Amino acid sequence: MATIITSVVTGGSNNHATVSEEANSYATDFVNQGVLGSITNTSGVAPATGSFAVNQNTGSDMNVLISATGNTTSGYSTAYITCAPSSQDTQVLRGRMSSNYTYAINSNSTGSTVYDWIYLQANATNANTPSAAADNVITPYTSRSTSNSADNGSPPTYGILLAVVTVANGATGIANANIADKRTQITVSTGATNTTTGWTSLPYAFTYSANNGNKEFQVTTPNNLTGLLSPGMKLNFTRSVTPPTQCMAFSSASSQYASKSSPSGISFTSAFTCEAWVYLNSYVSNTPMIISRWDGTNGWFLGTTSTGNIQLNYSASSQNTTQQSYQSLPLNQWVHVAGVVSSVSSKTLAIYINGTLVPSSTVNSNTTTLTQGSAPLEVGGSNGANNFFNGYISEARVWSVARTQQNIQDNMAINLTGAESNLVFLAQGNGNFNDSTSNANNLTASGGAVATQASNPYNSIEYGVITSVSYSNPTSTITIFTGNSNTIPNQTLNTPEYSIVQIPYGFPAQKPNWRLESLYRTSTSVSASASTWTNPNAKLSIPIGYWMAGVSGETAATFSSGNPLVKATLSNANNTESDSRYTTSLHYTGGVTTTQLENTVFTRGGLVNTTQTAWYYNMWTSQSSPTFYVANDEANFIIYAECGYI
Numbered sequence: 063m064a065t066i067i068t069s070v071v072t073g074g075s076n077n078h079a080t081v082s083e084e085a086n087s088y089a090t091d092f093v094n095q096g097v098l099g100s101i102t103n104t105s106g107v108a109p110a111t112g113s114f115a116v117n118q119n120t121g122s123d124m125n126v127l128i129s130a131t132g133n134t135t136s137g138y139s140t141a142y143i144t145c146a147p148s149s150q151d152t153q154v155l156r157g158r159m160s161s162n163y164t165y166a167i168n169s170n171s172t173g174s175t176v177y178d179w180i181y182l183q184a185n186a187t188n189a190n191t192p193s194a195a196a197d198n199v200i201t202p203y204t205s206r207s208t209s210n211s212a213d214n215g216s217p218p219t220y221g222i223l224l225a226v227v228t229v230a231n232g233a234t235g236i237a238n239a240n241i242a243d244k245r246t247q248i249t250v251s252t253g254a255t256n257t258t259t260g261w262t263s264l265p266y267a268f269t270y271s272a273n274n275g276n277k278e279f280q281v282t283t284p285n286n287l288t289g290l291l292s293p294g295m296k297l298n299f300t301r302s303v304t305p306p307t308q309c310m311a312f313s314s315a316s317s318q319y320a321s322k323s324s325p326s327g328i329s330f331t332s333a334f335t336c337e338a339w340v341y342l343n344s345y346v347s348n349t350p351m352i353i354s355r356w357d358g359t360n361g362w363f364l365g366t367t368s369t370g371n372i373q374l375n376y377s378a379s380s381q382n383t384t385q386q387s388y389q390s391l392p393l394n395q396w397v398h399v400a401g402v403v404s405s406v407s408s409k410t411l412a413i414y415i416n417g418t419l420v421p422s423s424t425v426n427s428n429t430t431t432l433t434q435g436s437a438p439l440e441v442g443g444s445n446g447a448n449n450f451f452n453g454y455i456s457e458a459r460v461w462s463v464a465r466t467q468q469n470i471q472d473n474m475a476i477n478l479t480g481a482e483s484n485l486v487f488l489a490q491g492n493g494n495f496n497d498s499t500s501n502a503n504n505l506t507a508s509g510g511a512v513a514t515q516a517s518n519p520y521n522s523i524e525y526g527v528i529t530s531v532s533y534s535n536p537t538s539t540i541t542i543f544t545g546n547s548n549t550i551p552n553q554t555l556n557t558p559e560y561s562i563v564q565i566p567y568g569f570p571a572q573k574p575n576w577r578l579e580s581l582y583r584t585s586t587s588v589s590a591s592a593s594t595w596t597n598p599n600a601k602l603s604i605p606i607g608y609w610m611a612g613v614s615g616e617t618a619a620t621f622s623s624g625n626p627l628v629k630a631t632l633s634n635a636n637n638t639e640s641d642s643r644y645t646t647s648l649h650y651t652g653g654v655t656t657t658q659l660e661n662t663v664f665t666r667g668g669l670v671n672t673t674q675t676a677w678y679y680n681m682w683t684s685q686s687s688p689t690f691y692v693a694n695d696e697a698n699f700i701i702y703a704e705c706g707y708i
Contacts, residue, residue: 093154094266094285095222096248098140108225108241113139116180116225116243119164122235126180126227128163128202141182142248143200144286145220147189152289155184157200165202167236170229178229179205179213181221181536210242222246223284223536246284260566261298261559268299268555271539273471274674275418276578278605279526279542279550287538288531293607294707295528296561296569297542302554305520306456306477306492309339310513312442314346314452318511319443320495327486327501328355328439328460331432332407335461336364336374337400337414337470339519341454342393345370345583350451352399353458353487354444360435363444364401365451366391369583372413373425374401381429385411387422388599390583390698395546396456396519398474404464406432417471420580421599439503441489442511454515460487475520475549492518524548525569527576527707528560529607530672541606543705545575576705578602582615582693590681590688597636598690600679600701604671608706612666613679615699617648618691620658626685630663632701636678643667662697668706677701 103110108117111129119125130139139159146152170176183203192199202224205215210226228240249265266287271280281299291297312318336353347368354363362376370390376383383406391397397416404410407430413422437444441458442451457477463484473482480488480498488498491513495505507513526542533539544550547570565571580602590596604611611632619628632644639645646665669677679701681690693699 093142094249095142095144095154096246096285097222098142098248101243101245101247103243106243108238108243110241110243112245114141114159114182114224114245116227116241118236118238118241122237124167124169124234124236125164126167126236126241128159128165128224130159130162141200141222143182143184143220143222145184145189146186148186150190155189155199157182157184163202167227167229168206170231170233173231174208175231176229177207177210178227179207179215179217180224180227181205181218182224183218184220186220217535219535221535259568260561260563262561264558264560266558268558270550270552270555273417273475273550273552274605275471276416276603276605276674277544277546277549278529278674279544281540281542281550281555282537283540284536285538286533287540288533291528291531291540291560293529293531296525296563296566297528297540298523298525298559298568299550299555300523300557301520301551302556303477303551305522306490306518307516308492308513309454309456309515309518310441310489310491310495310511311454311515312451312511313509314350314450316509317447317450318507318509319440319450320505320507320511321438321440321443321446322497322503322505323438324436325355325439325487325501325503327499327503329434330462330486331434333403333405333464334362335400335402335463335465336362336459337398337465337474338364338458339396339398339456340391341396341517342366342370342391343453344393346450346452349373349449351440351442351444351449352451352455353441353460354449355434355437355439357435357437357445360433361437362432364399365444365449367584370581371584372399372401372415374403374411374413375426376403376406376429376432378429378431378433382426383409383411383429384424384426385413385422386425387413387415387420388582388586389415389420390581391415392579392581398519400465400470402464406430414467414470417467417474418603419467421601439487439505441495441505454517456491456519458487458489458491459485462486472552475551476553477520519549520551521548523568524550526550527705529605529707543576543605543607545570545705547575571708573704573708576708578604578703580701582699585691585694587689587691590690592686592688593682593684595631595633595637595639595680595682596690597678597680598692600692600699601636601676602701602703603674603676604669604703605674606671608668608670609703610666610706611669611677611703612664613699613701614664615662615692616660616694616697617663617681617699618658618660618694619648619681619683620689621683621685622687623657623685626659626683626688628659629682630665631680632665632667633678633680634675636680639680639682641667677703
C-alpha cells in the first residue's frame with residue numbers, strides 16, 4: 063500500500079519538517095502571481111504607488127527607487143511569483159521587502175535608445191534550498207531590450223514584470239517620464255463556481271491577440287494559467303460592445319435586393335476589397351450577388367455561383383477578370399467571405415473564407431482595367447434586377463484598397479464604425495440598409511427585402527473550446543476554437559469564465575457546430591505524373607488541438623491505359639503520404655472503363671496539430687499521365703475535421 067504523508071504547517075509533534083512545496087500549496091491553489099495591494103499611476107507611467115512601485119530616485123540620477131511601503135496591511139511590499147523550485151512542483155512563492163531599494167540603471171552607449179525590463183526574479187535552485195533568512199530566493203532583475211513592447215533581452219525563467227525603463231543613448235538620469243509601470247495585482251480565488259450553470263469566473267484580464275482563421279483565436283493574460291486551464295475546457299467572454307441582433311434578409315424567389323443609384327465615393331480603379339458575413343438558405347441559379355456595382359459591362363462584384371463557389375470579378379467594356387474558389391459555401395451557417403484585388407493591372411486576386419486564404423482559379427482573364435460605369439451599388443443583387451441572393455447578409459463592406467489577411471482577420475468579428483480609413487461602404491444591416499461611412503450611400507430595399515431578420519454572426523456571449531495553453535514570462539497564451547457559431551472579437555473581453563463541465567449552461571454543444579468542412583460541389587481536377595502523390599486542389603486548414611479528420615465523397619481518375627491501382631490519402635503536405643493510416647485504395651464499381659476509375663472514397667482518423675496546419679487530399683496511381691478529380695455533378699466531396707474535445 064502506498065504511504066501517504068501528512069504535514070502540519072504549525073504546531074503538532076512527531077511529524078516531518080514541512081517543505082516549501084507543501085507550505086506553498088495553499089498559495090499555489092488560490093493565488094495568482096502579482097503584487098499585493100493597490101496599484102496607482104498616471105496612464106501607466108510613474109509616479110506610481112503601491113507594492114514594488116518603480117519611480118525615479120531623488121535627483122533624477124541613473125538609479126530608480128523600488129517602493130517597499132505599498133501594502134497597507136503590513137507596511138511591506140509583498141508579491142507572489144510562480145516558480146518551479148528545483149526538483150519540486152510548480153508553486154506560488156511569496157516575496158516581501160521591508161525597506162525601499164535603490165536600483166542602478168546601467169549606462170547606455172549603444173547609439174540607440176534601449177529599454178530595461180525590471181522584474182522580481184525567483185531563483186529555482188534557491189527556492190528549493192534557501193538561505194536561513196530566505197532572502198536569496200526573490201531579487202530584482204534587469205533585462206536590457208531594444209524593444210519596449212517585447213523583451214528581446216534575457217528575461218528571467220521565473221519572475222513578474224514591475225516596470226520598463228527607457229534609457230536614451232548617453233542618458234545621465236532617469237525621470238518618472240522614462241518609467242512605464244507594468245505591475246499586475248494578485249487575485250485570490252475563493253472557488254466561485256456557479257454550480258447551477260457550470261461556469262467559474264476567471265479573475266484575470268484577457269486581451270485579444272490573434273485570429274488565425276477557421277475560427278481559431280488566441281487571447282493573452284499577464285498571469286501563468288498553465289496550472290488552471292487545459293485543452294478541452296470551455297471558455298466564454300462577454301463582448302464589451304453590444305452586438306447587433308438583426309441582419310439583412312433576401313429571397314431570390316421574390317427578386318429581393320437593396321440598391322443605391324449613382325453612389326458617391328465609389329471610384330477605385332486599381333485595387334479594392336469586398337467582404338461580408340453571409341448565411342445561405344439555398345443554392346440558386348445564375349450568380350447570386352453579395353455586393354456589387356456591375357451592369358454586365360462595367361464594374362465589379364463579390365458573389366457566388368449556383369453551387370456556392372465564391373466569385374470575385376471586375377470588368378471594363380464587357381471584358382471580365384474573374385477569380386472563383388474551388389471550395390463551396392455551406393448552407394444554414396454564418397460564414398465570413400472576402401475578396402481582395404491587390405492589382406487590377408496584374409490580375410492579382412484572392413479569396414478568403416473565415417479569414418483563411420482558400421485555393422481558387424481564374425475563370426476569366428480578359429482585362430487589366432476596371433471601369434466603374436453607372437451601375438447602382440447593390441447588396442443581394444446586381445444591375446437593378448438580376449442575380450438575387452437567397453439568405454442573410456451582415457456587415458457588408460467595400461474598401462478602396464487591398465486589405466491584408468491580417469486586416470481581414472482582425473476586424474471580421476467586430477462591427478466597424480464607418481470612419482475607418484479607406485472604407486467606402488458599410489451596411490451593417492441591423493434594422494436598416496444605411497451606409498455608415500461618410501459617403502452615405504443608403505440603400506433602398508426592393509421586392510420586400512428586410513434588415514430586421516432576427517439573426518447575426520455575433521453573440522453577446524462568445525463561447526469556445528480551449529485547445530492550447532502556454533506560458534512565456536510574463537504572458538499566458540490561450541488558443542480557442544469557437545466552432546461555427548461563435549467568434550472572439552478584437553475588443554475588450556469582459557467577465558471571462560471557464561468550465562470543466564461537458565455541456566455548461568449556454569454552451570452550443572451541437573456536434574455539427576464543432577465540425578469544420580471544406581466542401582466541393584463542382585469538380586476540380588489536376589494533371590499528374592505516375593507514382594507521384596498529387597493534390598487535386600482540395601484541402602482544409604485544421605486548427606491546433608486534437609481532431610477526428612477525414613474525407614468522404616466522389617472522386618475519380620483517368621489514365622492513358624487501364625487497370626490501375628489508385629490510392630487516396632489525407633496528408634499534411636500536398637505531395638506526400640504523411641501517415642498511411644489515412645490512406646485507402648479506390649475499388650472498381652459500375653461505370654469503370656479501362657482508362658477511368660470513379661468511386662466514393664472514405665477515410666478517417668485522429669490527428670493532433672501543434673499549429674494550424676493545412677491537410678490535403680492527395681491521390682496516387684502507378685499509371686502514366688493520370689488526371690485526378692474530386693466531386694462531380696452526381697455527388698459532393700468533403701474534407702472535414704471534428705473537434706476531439708466535444
